[in-house]
Amino acid sequence: MLGQYLHGWRRLPSIGVAFYKPTARTYSTARNKVACYVSTINDAYTNLAIEEWLLRDTEPNQYILYLWRNTPCVVVGRNQNPFKECNLRFMQQHGIPLVRRRSGGGAVYHDMGNSIYTIYMPREEFSRKANAELVSRALQQLDIPAYVNERHDITVDGHKVSGSAYKIISARAYHHGTMLIDTDTQMLKGCLSKKYMNNDGIVSKGVESVPSPVTNLREYSYTIDHQQFCESVLSEFVDAYNDGLPIEPVVFNETNVHQLPEKVENTRKELQTWDWIWGQTPEFTHNVDHQFSWGAVRASIRSRHGMILEADLSTGSGDADQVTIISAIGVALEGCRYSQNAVMDAIEKIKIEIPGLINSGNQSIVNDVKEWLHSRL
Incomplete structure (x- = not known):
């Protein structure tokens, strides 16, 4: 079902200008209470801006799955201290940008071997455990023995393959997480491993990341890739929230993203400012x-x-x-x-x-x- 949109990553349909007049809320009202959005854009600032727009401008009672991935970067939580959580010198040497997201949680490394999922739902229906179990079932569909631990991380053989965070506003909530499929673990460790950092003596009021041993899904499957993962998660998503009835994903790509409301571009620009990336650092x-x-x-x-x-x-x-x-x-x-x-x-x-x-x-x-x-x- 999703393969026709993801296969090859070059032959993607335009979603049409009508969709963007004027907001996602307009489009959501005309559809079922369940929707799927796929981004083939790999810019973290753009994808995070779209993620925020979907949270703010979709109907409160709608269930949405958003699937995306980024080129190499490190993404810290809203309330984190990057000077304590990241090896900034290593990142600078390797041209890896720092990004600060709008949700809480810990620091994560993104690259094209790391898929990202965001699940939106009404606030009163939100459950981190239920969402993590949904993604875990998607991996089990692919014969990967995944399970959810007590911290709501998705793990395989005691190693974390997906960390997650969430955000709640008045009537909406989302749960988003990374999925290590075939990521560069050496780069991940270089950016985030405490033993490589030179930040002794920092005492921060910010949220600290909880280090965990990690592994790639590639260790358990030779065929797993971004497309398979997305298709499997979508399958579990529609089973859970749409009685198993298929839905047509809406694709954001480099051509039609410019037709999104101006607030998306404004958010993207804000996420790149010094005031947001560094100025949000807690005392x-x-x-x-x-x-x-x-x-x-x-x-x-x-x-x-x-x-x-x-x-x-x-x-x-x-x-x-x-x-x-x-x-x-x-x-x-x-x-x-x-x-x-x-x-x-x-x-x-x-x-x-x-x-x-x-x-x-x-x-x-x-x-x-x-x-x-x-x-x-």
Whole structure:
């Protein structure tokens, strides 16, 4: 049923301009209470914007399945601290963008071997367990011995293949999750494994991810792919909510996505802004210290919404000039964005506000501190 829309990923039907006049709610009313949407777009910002639009603009009593996947990226929950949850240096080195979604939950790695499902329903009918079991049954259809654990993760042989999160508004709710089919697990570990991170000393008020051993469905099936997974989930979805009667999926592709309401593009743009990706970071403190040849330096930095609110830098050095310059760097860090470039921005501030403080006599100390903090922030 879904194969005609997914097969080959190039021969996809247009869904027609009429569908987009004016909102998804209009279209939903004209259809059954059950619908399926498939995105062949692989941009995380676009897919998350569509996901939010379907939540807000479809009928409250409608059951919807939305199927999609993205090119490589790391997606953190709305209330997470990416400085604590992600290996940002590794991501930068490999060109993997950071994305912040609108729902809660933990950090996940996306690539084209990782399928994503979103199940919408009326708020009063929402059940994480029921949705996870629906997807688990879909895997069992494909002879994969999946089951749901106590955290509502979908697992196989004790290894997680799908983590999930949810969002609830006044009359609607959705449950969305990833499905590791043939993802690059080395990249996943590089981005998210705690043992590869250099973030000791961060104490955050944000939601922390719960690490779990993971595996790909490919370990249990040579034939499983995105299309098979989508078809199987759709089959279970219509059995559960449409008495087994088939439904015709609506496809979003690069051609017709531009016909979506303006609010979708507005949301997409907002999800890419610094204010959303970094500015939503909850308050945290970062305490670090280092022993240099000329003395020890300790830094205690407090940040909220991606900005440094307080930075206390001190040194055990007995040299008055060293104490002064270290303290000045701490003061200048306040008001900077929390980033690798923060100390360079602070040094530029000092040069403007206190001319002559940074000179040839203390330049080596400034360079030491700059390189150290650049490696820790």
